[in-house]
Amino acid sequence: MERIKPHTLSGFMELLPPRQALMERILETVRRVYALYGFTPLDTPLLEASDVLLAKGGGETEKQIYRFQKGDTDLALRFDLTVPLAKYVALHYADLTFPFRRYQIGKVYRGERAQRGRFREFYQADIDVIGDGELDIMNEAEIPSVIYRLFTELGLSKFVIRVNNRKLLTGFYELLGLGDRAGDIMRTVDKLEKIGPEKVRTILVDDLSIAPADAEKILAFMSVKGSNAQVLTALEAYRGQNETFDKGLEELGTVAGLLAAFGVPESHFALDLTIARGLDYYTGTVYETFLTDHPEVGSVCSGGRYDDLAGYYTDRKLPGVGISIGLTRLFFILDDVGLLSGDAPTAPADVLILPMTDDPAPAVAFSTLLRAGGVRAQLYGEKRKFKAKMTYANRLGVPFVAILGEDEIAAGEVSIKDMATGEQKRLPLGEAAGLLSAVLSGRGSVAPVKE
Amino acid sequence: MERIKPHTLSGFMELLPPRQALMERILETVRRVYALYGFTPLDTPLLEASDVLLAKGGGETEKQIYRFQKGDTDLALRFDLTVPLAKYVALHYADLTFPFRRYQIGKVYRGERAQRGRFREFYQADIDVIGDGELDIMNEAEIPSVIYRLFTELGLSKFVIRVNNRKLLTGFYELLGLGDRAGDIMRTVDKLEKIGPEKVRTILVDDLSIAPADAEKILAFMSVKGSNAQVLTALEAYRGQNETFDKGLEELGTVAGLLAAFGVPESHFALDLTIARGLDYYTGTVYETFLTDHPEVGSVCSGGRYDDLAGYYTDRKLPGVGISIGLTRLFFILDDVGLLSGDAPTAPADVLILPMTDDPAPAVAFSTLLRAGGVRAQLYGEKRKFKAKMTYANRLGVPFVAILGEDEIAAGEVSIKDMATGEQKRLPLGEAAGLLSAVLSGRGSVAPVKE
Numbered sequence: 001m002e003r004i005k006p007h008t009l010s011g012f013m014e015l016l017p018p019r020q021a022l023m024e025r026i027l028e029t030v031r032r033v034y035a036l037y038g039f040t041p042l043d044t045p046l047l048e049a050s051d052v053l054l055a056k057g058g059g060e061t062e063k064q065i066y067r068f069q070k071g072d073t074d075l076a077l078r079f080d081l082t083v084p085l086a087k088y089v090a091l092h093y094a095d096l097t098f099p100f101r102r103y104q105i106g107k108v109y110r111g112e113r114a115q116r117g118r119f120r121e122f123y124q125a126d127i128d129v130i131g132d133g134e135l136d137i138m139n140e141a142e143i144p145s146v147i148y149r150l151f152t153e154l155g156l157s158k159f160v161i162r163v164n165n166r167k168l169l170t171g172f173y174e175l176l177g178l179g180d181r182a183g184d185i186m187r188t189v190d191k192l193e194k195i196g197p198e199k200v201r202t203i204l205v206d207d208l209s210i211a212p213a214d215a216e217k218i219l220a221f222m223s224v225k226g227s228n229a230q231v232l233t234a235l236e237a238y239r240g241q242n243e244t245f246d247k248g249l250e251e252l253g254t255v256a257g258l259l260a261a262f263g264v265p266e267s268h269f270a271l272d273l274t275i276a277r278g279l280d281y282y283t284g285t286v287y288e289t290f291l292t293d294h295p296e297v298g299s300v301c302s303g304g305r306y307d308d309l310a311g312y313y314t315d316r317k318l319p320g321v322g323i324s325i326g327l328t329r330l331f332f333i334l335d336d337v338g339l340l341s342g343d344a345p346t347a348p349a350d351v352l353i354l355p356m357t358d359d360p361a362p363a364v365a366f367s368t369l370l371r372a373g374g375v376r377a378q379l380y381g382e383k384r385k386f387k388a389k390m391t392y393a394n395r396l397g398v399p400f401v402a403i404l405g406e407d408e409i410a411a412g413e414v415s416i417k418d419m420a421t422g423e424q425k426r427l428p429l430g431e432a433a434g435l436l437s438a439v440l441s442g443r444g445s446v447a448p449v450k451e
Numbered sequence: 452m453e454r455i456k457p458h459t460l461s462g463f464m465e466l467l468p469p470r471q472a473l474m475e476r477i478l479e480t481v482r483r484v485y486a487l488y489g490f491t492p493l494d495t496p497l498l499e500a501s502d503v504l505l506a507k508g509g510g511e512t513e514k515q516i517y518r519f520q521k522g523d524t525d526l527a528l529r530f531d532l533t534v535p536l537a538k539y540v541a542l543h544y545a546d547l548t549f550p551f552r553r554y555q556i557g558k559v560y561r562g563e564r565a566q567r568g569r570f571r572e573f574y575q576a577d578i579d580v581i582g583d584g585e586l587d588i589m590n591e592a593e594i595p596s597v598i599y600r601l602f603t604e605l606g607l608s609k610f611v612i613r614v615n616n617r618k619l620l621t622g623f624y625e626l627l628g629l630g631d632r633a634g635d636i637m638r639t640v641d642k643l644e645k646i647g648p649e650k651v652r653t654i655l656v657d658d659l660s661i662a663p664a665d666a667e668k669i670l671a672f673m674s675v676k677g678s679n680a681q682v683l684t685a686l687e688a689y690r691g692q693n694e695t696f697d698k699g700l701e702e703l704g705t706v707a708g709l710l711a712a713f714g715v716p717e718s719h720f721a722l723d724l725t726i727a728r729g730l731d732y733y734t735g736t737v738y739e740t741f742l743t744d745h746p747e748v749g750s751v752c753s754g755g756r757y758d759d760l761a762g763y764y765t766d767r768k769l770p771g772v773g774i775s776i777g778l779t780r781l782f783f784i785l786d787d788v789g790l791l792s793g794d795a796p797t798a799p800a801d802v803l804i805l806p807m808t809d810d811p812a813p814a815v816a817f818s819t820l821l822r823a824g825g826v827r828a829q830l831y832g833e834k835r836k837f838k839a840k841m842t843y844a845n846r847l848g849v850p851f852v853a854i855l856g857e858d859e860i861a862a863g864e865v866s867i868k869d870m871a872t873g874e875q876k877r878l879p880l881g882e883a884a885g886l887l888s889a890v891l892s893g894r895g896s897v898a899p900v901k902e
Contacts, residue, residue: 004506006542006764009524012496014539016546017553024492036822038800038829041475045463045572046497046558047517047528055455066498066526068519070562073460075517077498088465091457095467097846099833101799102468107497111521121496131833138811138832149822261815263823313457348552349489360589364712371487371600372714378489381589382550382582395548 011112011120013328018397021346023331025448026154027105030125030327033150034103037142039127042102044084046109050074052087055312064110077109081126081324082309089130090313098132099139105327117336119328128322130309135319140285140305141255143323144269145262147289147301155341155447158292159300161264162272165252166282166304169273171245172221172238176214184208186276189222193274193295197223222274228256231271248284255285283307287323297333301325334449341450347397349378350440354389356405363404366414366429370402373437377402393419400436462563462571464779469848472797474782476899477605478556481576481778484601485554488593490578493553495535497560501525503538506763515561528560532577532775533760540581541764549583550590556778568787570779579773581760586770591736591756592706594774595720596713598740598752606792606898609743610751612715613723616703617733617755620724622696623672623689627665635659637727640673644725644746648674673725679707682722699735706736734758738774748784752776785900792901798848800829801891805840807856814855817865817880821853824888828853844870851887 008014015023031041050067053076066077078084081104089100105125112118127146129139144161151159173182188203197219204215224234235249252271259269277286284305291300303323310318334340351370355363363379370377378398380389393401403415403424414432417424427435459465466474482492501518504527517528529535532555540551556576563569578597580590595612602610624633639654648670655666675685686700703722710720728737735756742751754774761769785791802821806814814830821828829849831840844852854866854875865883868875878886 002763003765004502004763006503006538006761007500008538008542009496009498009500009526012498014495016543017491017493020492020494023494035799036825036827038803038827040468040799041471042468043471043474044465045460047460047463047560047572049458049460051455052457066519066521068517070517075460087457087459091459092467097843099831101829109498121498134833136832136834138806138815138830141815142830142832145819258812258815261812261819263819310457312453312455314454348486348491352489355589361709361712364589364592364709368596368712368714374487376487376489378552379589379593380550381587381593382585383587392548 009120011114011118013119013121013332017348018346019335019340021348022340022344022448023327025344025445026327026331027123027125029153029448030105030150030325031103033146033153034125034127036149037101037127037146039101039103042085042088042104043106044078044081044088044104046077046107047075048078048084048087050076053078053083056083057312061110064112066109066111078106079110080108081106081124082128082322085126085128085130086310086313086318089318090310090316093314093316098130099135100130101127102130103127117329117332119332122326122328125325125327126322128309128320130318130320133317133319135305135321137251137254137284138258140251140321141258142262143285143287143303143321144255144259144264147287147323148262148264148268151289151301153447155449156291156339156451158451160268160270160290160292161301162270162275162288162290162299163252163255164272164275164286165248165255165284166276166286167244167248167284168235168252169248169276171242171248175238175242175245176217178210178214181208181210183280185210185218187278189218189274190276190278192222224273228259228266228269228271231273232256251284277302277304281306281308283319285321291333291337294333294337297337300330300333339449339451341446341448343450344446344448345397345399345443347399348376349396349398350376351378351400351402351436352393352396352398353377353379353402354386354393354404355379355381356386356403357409362409363402366402366404366433369429369433370436373433375433375437375440399440402432402436460571462565462569464570464572464783468799469797470786470791472799473791473795473899474778476795476896477778477782478574478576480604480899481556481601481776482554484597484604485576485578487600488552488578488597490552490554493536493539493555494557495529495532495539495555497528497558498526499529499535499538501527504529504534507534508763512561515563517560517562529557530561531559532557532575533579533773536577536579536581537761537764537769540769541761541767544765544767549581550586551581552578553581554578568780568783570783573777573779576776576778577773579760579771581769581771584768584770586756586772588702588705588735589709591702591772592709593713594736594738594754594772595706595710595715598738598774599713599715599719602740602752604898606900606902607742607790608902611719611721611741611743612752613721613726613739613741613750614703614706615723615726615737616699616706616735617727617737618695618699618735619686619703620699620727622693622699626689626693626696627668629661629665632659632661634731636661636669638729640669640725641727641729643673675724679710679717679720679722682724683707702735728753728755732757732759734770736772742784745784745788751781751784790900790902792897792899794901795897795899796848796850796894798850799827800847800849801827802829802851802853802887803844803847803849804828804830804853805837805844805855806830806832807837807854808860813860814853817853817855817884820880820884821887824884826884826888826891850891853883 286304288299289301737755739750
């Protein structure tokens, strides 16, 4: 037979079983936490008609898209989960109940230049709350709580959710008389952390022709730091000059004011006036999330409030708020910086059962007993020497091995070996099953990340 | 803004939230049951290089494939999960432990002619056990147990797993001296149920030029029916004439003999000599699964033993056994015949919390308390009249509503309304949270299917 060399496309993540087991645990945690907040799961096609997917048009995204013809149809692979959500809500509007809260976890595709840590196929894990015409600020206040709970359950503690409000920024630039330049200025200010205030000042003055005094005011505004209370107090100095600014300040105050009730400690939350999010469509609260010890990787969970989800499909005003996590990239980063837990079990089974007699029926029956009690049991059916069987158990990393030899079977018993301690004991079958079930459920679930 | 009419491609399933919630429950059940049997989760790219994906080449599949160029790369969307598994095992051979047991649930793509109940994008849910050079028959005996447990946990009881062995068939045709015609004959016999024995006889004799006496022997063999014991006894009559047949009979006996130990009742298992599975690569036990009351939909879970998983990538002999479920089609069928449960909860939350005061903080704090106890809680933040809020609760189908008005807040209490009974009572916050957590976990999980 002619042989083809097997390979996986560059930029496509494909994990070995232990790593995949950790990724699954992350996916499970995301699903569970999103569901706790009353988001309903959604699943949309990975392929859409190109005119639908590119309705918003243009930009970098269009160049990266996987687009092709099949018969008469012009198709494309989705490049995010937001456009499919907009399509879904516009298409099924009459059948949905608003506010409509959905989560979606799925792969998206971007034909980016392949480089380390960049993926062409990657998971996004999004939540959005969509209102019909209007949407209360409380939904914006709730988002940090979802992020906090999710990251905490993943096993992370060193992270901070940075929050700002676009109305505040827009209003501030308006009160400086720079409202029409706000976009350019925000893109420059966005580089503050990377290039420092001196270089930002130079760009503002030289490239954007902002008056030096205004550049000074912008840098002063951006340098407001401190506790939530301190930042809010400092912002009071600007109140009363611009309606949009005042609205933004009020919203930011509401979001910060509800933090405690939402169970988010101030240690994990920071009002940060430099956060702008590049995208034009954010209109209220915006969020970025940083790993404290790894600021170089940038935000790992971002989003914000927008006023018009689906303007290119419908004339209904559908405001919303949402966040997105690039799970494949997050997984890559966590692995790269050594934060994936070595303690989280990654074995495919809790118990490996070794039949030691010609008739495997007693071992099979024990597997059925264990599985009935919810224990993940694997039968090792291959005719090998005992040592080879134990080597297999070690390679899988199963916590327990169950041995059914002639003696055990004659006595209605099974020998259970604890692979961590090496301890082995013989027990009646039912007792062994009960014990394993209790021990394993008692271990609870171990977070996939360990700092 | 120019508007694009939103639409979803024909042949691509996109569900409304209540149906999606049931689909998620099915996916969860599949993951849980597959994991119980010691299969490790796997995830591979949806896009592969076309030369890799089409290494096996030819056939109907190639015409249906979604294949395109991106830059210099010839890509294709996977059309099943078996070829990616073969690639994975060949590529990562050195890093895997054999027998390698994996499950994979993912979407696959086939550009079939669009028609009712046929999907171009659909989920497959596969398990496979791959041996390195050899693989014990016990793995073949275990498969019906996985199918039985999975279908039972989904809520189905009226199904039967039909099992045969390809060695038995091959050996039988060899002993008739028709070994070189076995493929054509099997494809004809496969139509027995659909067209009846008379027409099969006609095709065998007229089209395939089988001697009438041999056609008679084939039909007699295929008509062997009854309990497992009866079928095995009838097959004994053919023993000793062909080595392959005898091996197949022995394997079939082993598989049937371990059923009880594997917890599969005979009522849900039938030896059926007419089952052949079209694909050439099956070499041992083969499986099909039928819904007893809906034989017209055909097999909903099929597979078998094969000797050569990845011959087009590697010269290593990698025998295996596996099954595949077309979950999207199964979901469509269950919905179509009215078997999706109306009892399974599909609301996005267990409790909808209604803040009735200007300051939502007490209601927010209650949501945090509930979520800490694992209760799926949703805050309703919109400023609406009470009646509109209750309408929203009814439309979502939440089982409980929690009301926090001034009186409740002053007393440190909350009013809980049971939406099924209409009963409402006021309780201290902690007591209410404990009660809701207990009641909701006590309800356990309801199967997605109800017969």
